[in-house]
Amino acid sequence: MLQAGIVGLPNVGKSTLFNALVANAKAQAANFPFCTIEPNVGIVAVPDERLPILAKIAASAEIIPTRVEFVDIAGLVKGASKGEGLGNQFLANIREVDAIAHVVRCFEDDDIIHVSGSIDPIRDIEIINLELALADLGQIEKRLDRAKKQARGNKELQIEVDALEKLMPVLNEGKPARQVSLTEEEAIAVKALGLLTQKPVIYAANVSEDDLATGNPWVDQVKALAAQENAQVVIVSAQVESELVELPEDERADFLESLGVQEGGLKSLIRATYDLLGLRTYFTVGPKEARAWTITAGMVAPQAAGVIHTDFERCFIRAETVAYDDLIAAGSKPAAKEKGLVRSEGKEYVVKEGDVILFHTSA
Numbered sequence: 326m327l328q329a330g331i332v333g334l335p336n337v338g339k340s341t342l343f344n345a346l347v348a349n350a351k352a353q354a355a356n357f358p359f360c361t362i363e364p365n366v367g368i369v370a371v372p373d374e375r376l377p378i379l380a381k382i383a384a385s386a387e388i389i390p391t392r393v394e395f396v397d398i399a400g401l402v403k404g405a406s407k408g409e410g411l412g413n414q415f416l417a418n419i420r421e422v423d424a425i426a427h428v429v430r431c432f433e434d435d436d437i438i439h440v441s442g443s444i445d446p447i448r449d450i451e452i453i454n455l456e457l458a459l460a461d462l463g464q465i466e467k468r469l470d471r472a473k474k475q476a477r478g479n480k481e482l483q484i485e486v487d488a489l490e491k492l493m494p495v496l497n498e499g500k501p502a503r504q505v506s507l508t509e510e511e512a513i514a515v516k517a518l519g520l521l522t523q524k525p526v527i528y529a530a531n532v533s534e535d536d537l538a539t540g541n542p543w544v545d546q547v548k549a550l551a552a553q554e555n556a557q558v559v560i561v562s563a564q565v566e567s568e569l570v571e572l573p574e575d576e577r578a579d580f581l582e583s584l585g586v587q588e589g590g591l592k593s594l595i596r597a598t599y600d601l602l603g604l605r606t607y608f609t610v611g612p613k614e615a616r617a618w619t620i621t622a623g624m625v626a627p628q629a630a631g632v633i634h635t636d637f638e639r640c641f642i643r644a645e646t647v648a649y650d651d652l653i654a655a656g657s658k659p660a661a662k663e664k665g666l667v668r669s670e671g672k673e674y675v676v677k678e679g680d681v682i683l684f685h686t687s688a
């Protein structure tokens with residue numbers, strides 16, 4: 326399963342956010358195969374408005390959302406790239422994730438010490454990005470030396486050298502590698518390096534409950550910086566989310582309404598992270614359950630079937646599929662069938678976001 330790592334300076338609200346993510350998953354455990362693999366790894370339900378609608382159409386007894394994995398990566402301090410704090414361990418943990426949710430402190434609270442003494446999200450983001458860039462730079466320098474020596478007459482290695490030489494000056498300025506446009510060949514050539522600053526990032530601006538509805542000037546600063554990086558920003562209140570999970574379900578809506586919002590930001594963060602990871606959803610719907618499944622872009626029907634059960638990939642015969650919008654417009658599967666909107670697709674079919682599928686297999 327693809328993973329998103331939660332990073333940020335100490336005391337910005339990472340653990341509070343992570344605990345809220347996990348508590349939310351636990352609350353749904355009755356009908357949801359969730360678990361915490363390790364204390365800092367949580368499997369989280371991906372909110373999807375389409376599921377209850379599908380469940381209603383098919384009178385499904387249960388709704389089962391799909392899942393995404395979050396890792397709470399603690400321990401980044403200034404100097405991590407030189408081994409400060411948990412330094413190398415921390416960087417190794419980031420290297421393993423597929424995307425980064427970067428939590429930024431955009432709330433004031435005199436009781437919660439800020440490691441750098443004041444609230445300044447841009448400085449905070451730059452501290453982290455610099456550590457990550459320095460770590461990448463260290464790796465590139467090592468690799469470049471070797472690759473240069475071996476590159477003579479070797480076209481593949483020359484492509485890698487070219488890519489590394491493009492990346493180096495940008496990283497030297499403390500900027501992320503994702504800002505460098507590499508050719509497809511170059512990107513493949515440097516993939517094995519697992520550069521930290523090449524991973525897609527989303528900024529989670531952690532605000533106080535009063536600012537959840539409106540944002541604040543710090544959030545605006547984060548948005549401006551993210552725009553330059555082509556990254557997304559989600560406003561979230563870790564505090565609100567941690568209070569929400571403590572409340573009885575029937576009181577949550579009132580609490581949120583009193584803050585002028587519909588949610589505390591967690592749902593948006595999960596959803597946006599799922600998209601950031603390049604994940605797609607298809608559905609299976611029947612009287613027993615309406616269920617969402619995760620695939621990556623480009624997967625063909627047998628591979629998508631294999632997500633349900635490995636045998637299904639091997640024993641795939643065909644996929645009976647209808648687009649979510651077509652199904653909803655028709656009102657029911659029989660009605661969709663009548664209109665010719667339900668298609669029979671074979672092995673080469675690339676599954677699309679929102680497909681509602683019934684797999685026929687010989688399993």
Ligand code: GDP
Nearest residue numbers: 335336337338339340341432434437532563564
């Ligand atoms: P981490 O070091 O980034 O994991 O930060 P924590 O989640 O441990 O949070 C540090 C402290 O800040 C804790 O005492 C939290 O209760 C508090 N905190 C987290 N988010 C918020 C917030 O949105 N508002 C306020 N006022 N406090 C928060």
